[in-house]
Amino acid sequence: MAKELKLMKGNEAIAEAAIRSGCDGYFGYPITPQSEVMEHLMVEKPWETTGMVVLQAESETSSINMVYGGAGAGKKVMTSSSSPGISLMQEGLTYLAGAELPSLVVNVVRGGPGLGTIQPSQADYFQAVKGGGHGDYQMYVLAPASVQEMYDFVFKGWEIAFKYRNPVMILSDGAIGQVMEKLYVGDYVPRWTEEEVRKFAPWASMGKPADRDHNIITSLELDSAKQEKHNHKLQAKYREMEEKEVLFETINCEDAEYIFVAYGSSARIAQKAIQLGREKGIKVGLLRPITLFPFPKKQVAEFSKKVKGMLAVEMSAGQMVEDVRLAAEFRCPVEHFGRYGGIIPTPHEVLEALEEKIIKG
Amino acid sequence: MFNPDIIKPENLVYKRTDVLTQAVMHYCPGCGHGTTHRIIAEVIEEMGIQDKAICVAPVGCSVLAYNYFNVDSLGAAHGRAPAIATAIQRLYPDRYTFTYQGDGDLAAIGTAETIHACNRGENIVIVFINNGIYGMTGGQMAPTTLIGMKTATSPYGRTVELNGYPLQITELLAELPGTYYVTRQSVQTAAAVRKTKKAIRQAFENQKNKKGTSFVEVVSNCNSGWKMTPVQANKWMEENMFVKYPIGDIKVDGQKVK
Numbered sequence: 001m002a003k004e005l006k007l008m009k010g011n012e013a014i015a016e017a018a019i020r021s022g023c024d025g026y027f028g029y030p031i032t033p034q035s036e037v038m039e040h041l042m043v044e045k046p047w048e049t050t051g052m053v054v055l056q057a058e059s060e061t062s063s064i065n066m067v068y069g070g071a072g073a074g075k076k077v078m079t080s081s082s083s084p085g086i087s088l089m090q091e092g093l094t095y096l097a098g099a100e101l102p103s104l105v106v107n108v109v110r111g112g113p114g115l116g117t118i119q120p121s122q123a124d125y126f127q128a129v130k131g132g133g134h135g136d137y138q139m140y141v142l143a144p145a146s147v148q149e150m151y152d153f154v155f156k157g158w159e160i161a162f163k164y165r166n167p168v169m170i171l172s173d174g175a176i177g178q179v180m181e182k183l184y185v186g187d188y189v190p191r192w193t194e195e196e197v198r199k200f201a202p203w204a205s206m207g208k209p210a211d212r213d214h215n216i217i218t219s220l221e222l223d224s225a226k227q228e229k230h231n232h233k234l235q236a237k238y239r240e241m242e243e244k245e246v247l248f249e250t251i252n253c254e255d256a257e258y259i260f261v262a263y264g265s266s267a268r269i270a271q272k273a274i275q276l277g278r279e280k281g282i283k284v285g286l287l288r289p290i291t292l293f294p295f296p297k298k299q300v301a302e303f304s305k306k307v308k309g310m311l312a313v314e315m316s317a318g319q320m321v322e323d324v325r326l327a328a329e330f331r332c333p334v335e336h337f338g339r340y341g342g343i344i345p346t347p348h349e350v351l352e353a354l355e356e357k358i359i360k361g
Numbered sequence: 362m363f364n365p366d367i368i369k370p371e372n373l374v375y376k377r378t379d380v381l382t383q384a385v386m387h388y389c390p391g392c393g394h395g396t397t398h399r400i401i402a403e404v405i406e407e408m409g410i411q412d413k414a415i416c417v418a419p420v421g422c423s424v425l426a427y428n429y430f431n432v433d434s435l436g437a438a439h440g441r442a443p444a445i446a447t448a449i450q451r452l453y454p455d456r457y458t459f460t461y462q463g464d465g466d467l468a469a470i471g472t473a474e475t476i477h478a479c480n481r482g483e484n485i486v487i488v489f490i491n492n493g494i495y496g497m498t499g500g501q502m503a504p505t506t507l508i509g510m511k512t513a514t515s516p517y518g519r520t521v522e523l524n525g526y527p528l529q530i531t532e533l534l535a536e537l538p539g540t541y542y543v544t545r546q547s548v549q550t551a552a553a554v555r556k557t558k559k560a561i562r563q564a565f566e567n568q569k570n571k572k573g574t575s576f577v578e579v580v581s582n583c584n585s586g587w588k589m590t591p592v593q594a595n596k597w598m599e600e601n602m603f604v605k606y607p608i609g610d611i612k613v614d615g616q617k618v619k
Contacts, residue, residue, distance in 0.1 A: 024452055025448060025451070025452055027448060053448075053451045053452055055447070055448075055451065057444065057477075058473055058474070058477035059473060061441070061444075061473070061474075062441070062444040062473065062474055062477065063444075065437070065438060065441035065444035065445050065448075065474070066444050066445065066447055066448035067448070068435075068437075068438070068441070068445055068448075069417070069435065069444065069445030069446065069447065069448035069449045070448040070449065070452050072435040072445070072449070073415070073435075073448075073449045073452060073453060075452050077448065077452075091438055092438065092441075095438050099436075204433075205415055205433035205434055205435050205449075206415070206433060206453060206456075207412050207413045207414070207415060207432075207433055207453070207456055208411065208412055208414075208431070208432055208433045209412055210412065214382070214427075214430070214431050214432055214433050214434060215433045215434070216427045216428070216433075216434050216435075216436070217434070217435040217436065218418075218427065218434075218435070218436030219436070220424065220425075220436055
């Protein structure tokens, strides 16, 4: 595949990836700090080139339901927003999960609660990973730590979404959305033809040919016995994701006595903290979960048997740390360090927290 | 009287359309939903668009409409059908995407989706069943409940002081430049059924010609929720509902009817 080097914001990379990945439709509503996604699409006018539909909806409630409609008709459709907008989408997300519709949702997280702030945050971890909407469901959650990953995970998102018929969330943050970095983009992947949609999404409601029964997209099943069976099917799918689709990265872990567990922007900061720590002779490494669901539980468990302690670094009051503790099962100390409300921690603060909470502690 | 000798293909003058499935409808006897379903299905059959029709069903009494229409369908979250239909029709411009919604769905929780889809002039058909009550949840007050009407959540009758006014959303939508055809019909008599069928045919023809949004309100009864017999309910509807919600075209060919 031909690679082309570009300089882009993370948000623009999402839009560029949408166009180049054969996306059929983007439906969104402006909100800081992710408005560049739709702005870039409107400048690029992909409806004149790839035929991709781009529409500004009247609310996030509407845009997620447009995604439901497009996904239910077998198309590759997506939306993006930031925290308050994602809260509005929770209804749509649980319907997408219940009706098993492949779809892609990008959350460029800002500080909360409420209207909060427009600065970066990671305080939507629980909402993304533990549900958010009602009912027992999971999204596949990818956490990019660079502009390149913003781009790449759109492609990865389609793969998982259609493989499992499940909504996928890219859980980014205001820093990764706004930062400009170089990235490599690839060739344009053509959009599916109608014949391909019928082949790859035979369940889709896109018009009933004479030779098959009518398709119905719904999450409703009033017979509780059948609804429980449907839930069993969903749970089996989530367990399969846990078995097969975990992604993570380890840095400087070979000789590590201590481990930072951090994703997204925090992982970038932790990398610098590792450098500072090693200069002082502290053997510290990084476990970076790339998928937040499924969470790299096995890797945390392995490290918990080897190291003296772990520090979960996140721009929240302590959310992912719960999953780290569950996986570590008290085999080693697990502490949390976070700044929140839109504050990004410095590498020095992170190293200091490791020394105070784990090494001295 | 049943004479099997006359049941022969050559004697067939009218039959149940194949655009309805064989499923037994759950609607109460006397309710207008079944009739309206059949009208839509007959129009789809007559236009030969069964393979291109896509139904977006609401939440409410007609939540299971997708079990009855023998076309590809989607069940919407409460009130969101126009947003869902917007995406489908934009992604498949040659299809016939229609929503089928009740008054709670379309005129309360889904007001924003309804108004904005109509204002964008989405090339969709919206069929709106207005019976002034929430039937499925057990007869609560709807945005279209008349003043004085008793419901489970207005047990002493709807008052302006407590509940505000009945919403004439159809007149409101006719004001938007995106709507091409806005009409209000009913299905309580054979003559009314014929007019409604003509209106629904017109709506789908407009869609075929990519004219924008066509909106067909069907004022209907809810004998269960209104706690009347079907005959009483139809009479009450004619005497009360039709006063607030007068039958007839409101906007034709993009022009408001004077």
